Amino acid sequence: xxxxxxxxxFKNTRATSGCAHMDDQNDPVTMILRLKDVRxxxxxxxxxxxxxxxxxxxxxxEVKIRDTRQIPFEVDPPLHGSFRALLDPWFKxxxxxxxKAKLSTQIKALVENVLKADKVETVAxxxxxxxxxxxxxxxxxxxxxxxxxxxxxxxxxxxxxxxLDGNKAALLYDYIDAQxxxxxxxxRHDLYSVLLAAQVDGKKLTFDEIKGIMxxxxxxxxxxVINAVTNTIAYFAExxxxxxxxxxEPEIIGRAIxxxxxxFAPLTQMGRVATEDTQVCEHAIAADSRVSLCWASANRxxxxxxxxxxxxxxxxxxxxxxxxxxxxxxxxxxxxRQIMRILIDTLIEKVSSIDILDCEExxxxxxxxxxxxxxxxxxxxxxxx
Ligand code: EMZ
Numbered sequence: 570x571x572x573x574x575x576x577x578x579f580k581n582t583r584a585t586s587g588c589a590h591m592d593d594q595n596d597p598v599t600m601i602l603r604l605k606d607v608r609x610x611x612x613x614x615x616x617x618x619x620x621x622x623x624x625x626x627x628x629x630x631e632v633k634i635r636d637t638r639q640i641p642f643e644v645d646p647p648l649h650g651s652f653r654a655l656l657d658p659w660f661k662x663x664x665x666x667x668x669k670a671k672l673s674t675q676i677k678a679l680v681e682n683v684l685k686a687d688k689v690e691t692v693a694x695x696x697x698x699x700x701x702x703x704x705x706x707x708x709x710x711x712x713x714x715x716x717x718x719x720x721x722x723x724x725x726x727x728x729x730x731x732x733l734d735g736n737k738a739a740l741l742y743d744y745i746d747a748q749x750x751x752x753x754x755x756x757r758h759d760l761y762s763v764l765l766a767a768q769v770d771g772k773k774l775t776f777d778e779i780k781g782i783m784x785x786x787x788x789x790x791x792x793x794v795i796n797a798v799t800n801t802i803a804y805f806a807e808x809x810x811x812x813x814x815x816x817x818e819p820e821i822i823g824r825a826i827x828x829x830x831x832x833f834a835p836l837t838q839m840g841r842v843a844t845e846d847t848q849v850c851e852h853a854i855a856a857d858s859r860v861s862l863c864w865a866s867a868n869r870x871x872x873x874x875x876x877x878x879x880x881x882x883x884x885x886x887x888x889x890x891x892x893x894x895x896x897x898x899x900x901x902x903x904x905x906r907q908i909m910r911i912l913i914d915t916l917i918e919k920v921s922s923i924d925i926l927d928c929e930e931x932x933x934x935x936x937x938x939x940x941x942x943x944x945x946x947x948x949x950x951x952x953x954x
Pocket of ligand 1: 631726785790808
């Protein structure tokens with residue numbers, strides 16, 4: 570099998586049942602697999618809440634390793650809307666010319682650097698570096714902070730052999746605590762200082778609210794961006810004609826980005842907790858039990874997407890849910906799309922082909938399903954134009 574491929578493990582169950590069940594630390598989850606049901610459930614925040622015990626809507630659940638509520642994604646309307654109103658303008662900054670220019674400088678330097686090497690481990694030496702440097706722009710913080718974050722590895726709450734690593738999370742928490750405290754003493758121009766000066770619904774944010782926003786900013790866009798970038802490199806390695814096509818038809822790059830993000834669905838699913846006895850496509854859901862919005866399955870729904878298992882770079886109808894759906898749509902999506910845009914522009918300009926040398930896939934186990942979400946290791950050689 571080609572290394573870039575991401576097979577759809579949900580196909581049969583999506584067609585026959587529409588839902589699947591998985592256990593997660595004795596707190597079972599009903600996975601919702603069809604696009605229409607995923608969208609309807611995401612929209613219905615009164616019955617399917619995000620504001621449950623912190624960590625419970627994440628799968629695997631993080632309740633055992635954290636009690637800080639991540640904001641805004643673990644908050645329901647109407648408070649959720651007040652936080653989004655504060656945060657949305659800041660997270661739209663990646664559209665500004667100055668931001669794009671800085672991101673472009675970072676990505677160009679990184680690509681030029683890997684072009685000099687005989688072998689590059691894409692996850693650690695490329696995607697993680699790219700993600701961490703780009704995050705200094707999103708936070709508007711000192712560029713040298715990236716080196717600290719790179720040292721933490723690809724996931725904030727997981728380590729190589731531990732899917733829930735509380736000690737690792739403590740590293741991030743201590744770091745964020747120290748950053749908030751120092752910004753409180755000496756105000757700066759970064760996100761910490763913006764949050765310290767801000768108000769939501771006429772009130773200053775508490776320390777824990779600021780911390781919750783910062784944790785989400787670090788955690789939510791980390792493995793997801795790394796997966797998106799690494800999978801994109803694997804795709805171009807095995808489809809060199811696509812690089813040529815995008816070079817010749819730059820007008821389809823926007824659509825190509827959406828398609829790569831649809832196909833690879835960097836975040837498999839996100840949970841909700843039912844506030845009452847209810848049902849989803851004829852499956853009974855008990856009050857206080859969990860459902861998941863399975864973005865990865867919904868993106869392959871054959872009743873919506875033609876040839877869902879193919880990457881069609883200029884796909885026209887593409888209502889994918891890789892960035893979630895409804896009011897909780899991904900706050901970092903503008904930043905993520907800008908990263909993909911500049912990455913593709915840079916590859917087109919500087920790279921002729923990419924050879925995969927060896928790899929180890931990152932497979933998630935979700936009850937009866939196994940899903941490839943990316944790579945633990947992807948050694949490649951970038952060849953210059
Ligand atoms: C949470 C989540 C947010 C969670 C949009 O996703 O990302 C996961 O990777 C983290 O582990 O804590 O931030």
